Amino acid sequence: MIVADDLHFGYGHRPVLRGVGLEARPGRVLGLLGPNGSGKTTALRLLYGSLRPGRGRVTVDGRSLQSLRPREVARRIAVVVQESDADTMLSVREMVTLGRLPRLGTFRRAGAADRRAVDGALARVGAAHLAARRYADLSGGERQRVLVARALAQEAGFLLLDEPTNHLDIRYQHEVLGLVREVATSAVVVLHDLNLAARYCDDLVLLDRGRVAAAGAPEEVLDPDVLKRVYGIGVTRTAVAGRPQLLFHPLVEPLPVVG
Amino acid sequence: MARRWTAGLLVALGASVVAGTALGAVAVPFGSVVQVVGHHLLLVPGEQTWSAPRDAIVWDVRLPRVLLAAVVGAGLAVSGVALQAMVRNLLADPYLLGVSSGASTGAAAAILFGVTLGLGEHVLSASAFVGAVAASALVYVVARSAGRVTSTRLLLAGVAVGYALQAVTSFLIFASDSAEGARSVMFWLLGSLSLAAWGQPLAVAAVVVLLAVALLTLLGRHLDALAVGDETALALGVPPERLRTGLLVLVSLCVAVVVSAAGAVGFVGLVVPHLARRAVGAAHARVVPVAALMGAVLLIWADVVARVLLAPQEVPIGIVTAVVGAPFLLVLVRRLQATAA
Numbered sequence: 243m244i245v246a247d248d249l250h251f252g253y254g255h256r257p258v259l260r261g262v263g264l265e266a267r268p269g270r271v272l273g274l275l276g277p278n279g280s281g282k283t284t285a286l287r288l289l290y291g292s293l294r295p296g297r298g299r300v301t302v303d304g305r306s307l308q309s310l311r312p313r314e315v316a317r318r319i320a321v322v323v324q325e326s327d328a329d330t331m332l333s334v335r336e337m338v339t340l341g342r343l344p345r346l347g348t349f350r351r352a353g354a355a356d357r358r359a360v361d362g363a364l365a366r367v368g369a370a371h372l373a374a375r376r377y378a379d380l381s382g383g384e385r386q387r388v389l390v391a392r393a394l395a396q397e398a399g400f401l402l403l404d405e406p407t408n409h410l411d412i413r414y415q416h417e418v419l420g421l422v423r424e425v426a427t428s429a430v431v432v433l434h435d436l437n438l439a440a441r442y443c444d445d446l447v448l449l450d451r452g453r454v455a456a457a458g459a460p461e462e463v464l465d466p467d468v469l470k471r472v473y474g475i476g477v478t479r480t481a482v483a484g485r486p487q488l489l490f491h492p493l494v495e496p497l498p499v500v501g
Numbered sequence: 502m503a504r505r506w507t508a509g510l511l512v513a514l515g516a517s518v519v520a521g522t523a524l525g526a527v528a529v530p531f532g533s534v535v536q537v538v539g540h541h542l543l544l545v546p547g548e549q550t551w552s553a554p555r556d557a558i559v560w561d562v563r564l565p566r567v568l569l570a571a572v573v574g575a576g577l578a579v580s581g582v583a584l585q586a587m588v589r590n591l592l593a594d595p596y597l598l599g600v601s602s603g604a605s606t607g608a609a610a611a612i613l614f615g616v617t618l619g620l621g622e623h624v625l626s627a628s629a630f631v632g633a634v635a636a637s638a639l640v641y642v643v644a645r646s647a648g649r650v651t652s653t654r655l656l657l658a659g660v661a662v663g664y665a666l667q668a669v670t671s672f673l674i675f676a677s678d679s680a681e682g683a684r685s686v687m688f689w690l691l692g693s694l695s696l697a698a699w700g701q702p703l704a705v706a707a708v709v710v711l712l713a714v715a716l717l718t719l720l721g722r723h724l725d726a727l728a729v730g731d732e733t734a735l736a737l738g739v740p741p742e743r744l745r746t747g748l749l750v751l752v753s754l755c756v757a758v759v760v761s762a763a764g765a766v767g768f769v770g771l772v773v774p775h776l777a778r779r780a781v782g783a784a785h786a787r788v789v790p791v792a793a794l795m796g797a798v799l800l801i802w803a804d805v806v807a808r809v810l811l812a813p814q815e816v817p818i819g820i821v822t823a824v825v826g827a828p829f830l831l832v833l834v835r836r837l838q839a840t841a842a
Contacts (some may be wrong), residue, residue: 290735290736291735292732292735292736311738312735312738312739312740313738313739314738315738316736316737316738317738320736321732321736323730323732323733323736324732325729325730325731325732325733329591330728330729330783331778331782331783332725332729332782332783332784333782333783336725336782336783336784337729339722340722340725340726340729340733340737341737343722343723343726343737343738343739344737344738346722348719348720348723349719349720396737
């Protein structure tokens, strides 16, 4: 379990997080939501130690994040970050093999067990056929798959993803999140799209200007009144396959009311 | 694939050492080279059947020079590989860190004004080394902010310190009365292996470069992660700032040793990493040793050309590497544009 308690963080004098607490529980997918600038990516970066909180703390399976060395953190938490150098000449297999770094000592070479882990990860995301291709030559959706495979090769308990659906077309958005649900036992996902969050997350945390505006099950968090307050846009809520789905009202011309 | 390249390059390196020793203003038969070297290494017993001058040319003059060329080429090539990963820029080269400018300033001070700092017989290379290390320390201090060394800051600091020290060197040349001194500074700035001899500087350079090649090879995966991105490296348990600082120290030392022994030989550290990546892919554990071998072979031949072209006059080796390297750079830039478009 990853527990964040009373996290404060600011860039210079501009506070970004003002007392955020959340729990990522094993076996569940937690969605981090919020408008632009609400601090969701910052909160995620605090969870894996890329940033240090000004106040508050993060514990991973009961151990304080600050007491763990970077490699020890990487053995517990795998991250799919947004940056990925498209110029890299690494092959897909080499990219995924990087996931073994925290498991290998600084100078140890990758062995048979590492190769098995890499093959297994590629197979689980359905990217075994891409292994010999150059990472830079892949489509956005394929790259995202490969990065998930790299995270799986890390064999960490938790998977963190920073807007994994960014720049992907609608089909790949569903494919990538479906994949996360399928392969990750425990995950924290930063998402922009509320309907994707409703569809794929077990728990949600909605951030607003550096504070938690709502937390809990999707039915509770995606409440039209809460969303109106946080995003300043009207919402009509329906349900698809037992999960809430949202229709948004245009800001200029109101939509005829549905249902 | 990588193994075949390594094996092939090792053979090429051996052949280049023999050929580089044989060729020159006075050509020596290959067989004779092998004989003389074998004799000195106590591998071939028996009488010395060749003349003393030939023995001196092969053993005292050419062989240390060829070995220094190999060491310098390898050092520049692997430094280029490491730097391109550190700043994530394919046009980065070993002189980015202000090392060569610092070395030049040190050398100019020594040549023109007899600043010896009590450095004994190897004044020139020693003062160049001091200048190089001081310059990279300065780059590090300037690039560091709030305990972090980012790639952009490193780039900017390197360029700024480089320009400032070039100005200092130019001023030293301008302020000195000695035309002869100015000429030898120029010669040194363009790179030359003519100072090569058996002894401490060659041994130190060889040890440092071999150490750098070994360490960078072992750190291959770390370099891979750093080359993809800081956030990626961190997510994989490799703190990017710490790694970059460690690499900065290693590379600065390597380049400082190389430059103080041979002057600022350009283009090798920029061009060879690209050749190596084209040959064996981007994984640094393979790129580093292959780049080292390629750099060694390339510089041995560049030095042969430098010695033979206008014999008995010597052309600065930096001119030779620039003539070969500049067109290559143009091709590279065109290719980059093609992939970007």
